[in-house]
Amino acid sequence: MTEINRRSALRAAAGAAVAGAFAAGCSGHAAPATAPSPAGAGPARSPSGPAKSPAPLHAPAPLAFAGQPVQIANGPRNRPRVALTFHGQGDPAIAKSVLAEAERAGARVTVLAVGTWLDQHPEMARRILHGGHDLGNHTLHHTSISAMGEQEAYAEITGCADRLRRLTGSIGTWFRPSRTQYATPLVQRLAARAGYPHVLSYDTDSLDYTSPGSAAVVRNVTGAVRAGSVVSMHFGYADTVAALPAILDAFHRRGLHAVTTTELLTS
Numbered sequence: 001m002t003e004i005n006r007r008s009a010l011r012a013a014a015g016a017a018v019a020g021a022f023a024a025g026c027s028g029h030a031a032p033a034t035a036p037s038p039a040g041a042g043p044a045r046s047p048s049g050p051a052k053s054p055a056p057l058h059a060p061a062p063l064a065f066a067g068q069p070v071q072i073a074n075g076p077r078n079r080p081r082v083a084l085t086f087h088g089q090g091d092p093a094i095a096k097s098v099l100a101e102a103e104r105a106g107a108r109v110t111v112l113a114v115g116t117w118l119d120q121h122p123e124m125a126r127r128i129l130h131g132g133h134d135l136g137n138h139t140l141h142h143t144s145i146s147a148m149g150e151q152e153a154y155a156e157i158t159g160c161a162d163r164l165r166r167l168t169g170s171i172g173t174w175f176r177p178s179r180t181q182y183a184t185p186l187v188q189r190l191a192a193r194a195g196y197p198h199v200l201s202y203d204t205d206s207l208d209y210t211s212p213g214s215a216a217v218v219r220n221v222t223g224a225v226r227a228g229s230v231v232s233m234h235f236g237y238a239d240t241v242a243a244l245p246a247i248l249d250a251f252h253r254r255g256l257h258a259v260t261t262t263e264l265l266t267s
């Protein structure tokens with residue numbers, strides 16, 4: 001199969017997975033729709049609560065990186081590394097397609113998971129970590145954390161942290177605020193109180209949550225990315241799956257390596 005046909009097939013499969021579902025990202029739009037799991041595809045759910053969690057893993061805890069600001073939007077510019085970061089929400093079938101495509105190219109990514117998504121799909125925590133990827137916190141409900149008071153905002157951070165700890169043994173390696181590129185000073189303080197030395201922002205926005213078509217997603221990323229960039233992308237969108245091979249091919253041609261955010265900042 002040619003590369004073009006392979007990408008076309010991948011795009012068609014991803015599109016079928018989200019047919020009829022409307023989704024959006026962290027700019028204030030509705031969250032990605034989650035398709036029901038097929039029979040036998042995951043843990044049974046009780047009508048009174050989320051799926052039973054698998055046995056906890058032993059995932060890495062957050063790290064403090066000397067010389068880095070509290071709010072990190074990029075890594076060192078003098079090394080050929082890039083961090084692809086994914087907002088973890090939406091149809092798990094598409095999420096698995098994204099992870100598989102990254103792994104086929106030898107890439108590792110960072111996933112910032114929404115707590116309620118982990119309630120619905122606890123198996124995704126294990127899938128992400130077993131692929132060698134970073135897993136972090138993107139709040140409990142994915143609502144506008146910048147508009148919240150202190151108590152509510154702290155509950156959003158710790159609510160997701162609790163779910164990550166239950167599933168993985170750690171609160172996750174990173175925290176990213178919901179529906180905003182940058183955390184307010186209050187949110188930065190609350191994240192530190194919850195155990196996150198840094199807040200993860202980004203300097204390159206794929207805009208994939210606007211469903212602009214895979215070619216536009218490729219242009220948005222490759223036109224802005226440079227060594228040290230942190231790229232914002234999303235699970236749950238067919239355009240993202242279809243665009244990823246071309247994005248990774250472009251990185252390869254430019255000598256850039258897609259790594260986890262932890263690897264991006266580690267000497």
